Amino acid sequence: MNSVKLTGNRARVRRYRAVHRRFDYTPSPDVLPIIEHHLNIGTDCCVAGVIDYLIRSGERAITGNGGQ
Numbered sequence: 039m040n041s042v043k044l045t046g047n048r049a050r051v052r053r054y055r056a057v058h059r060r061f062d063y064t065p066s067p068d069v070l071p072i073i074e075h076h077l078n079i080g081t082d083c084c085v086a087g088v089i090d091y092l093i094r095s096g097e098r099a100i101t102g103n104g105g106q
Contacts, residue, residue, distance in 0.1 A: 063089070 065073055076088040097103075 073085060073088050074094070076082070076091065077085065080090045081091050
């Protein structure tokens with residue numbers, strides 16, 4: 039791979055990370071099948087999207103705020 043491509047990718051990732059915070063997450067063994075299920079049924083096409091969906095759903099269930 040040429041150095042221009044590497045430099046361009048690093049800059050792109052840096053710009054993305056400046057707006058989108060990253061954190062490492064390893065799902066518990068009992069949670070991984072839930073995430074995989076939602077990937078398989080098409081809730082979202084990536085693990086991050088499924089996790090976002092599940093967190094939002096949990097927040098709505100806890101607060102009773104179904105409209106948000």
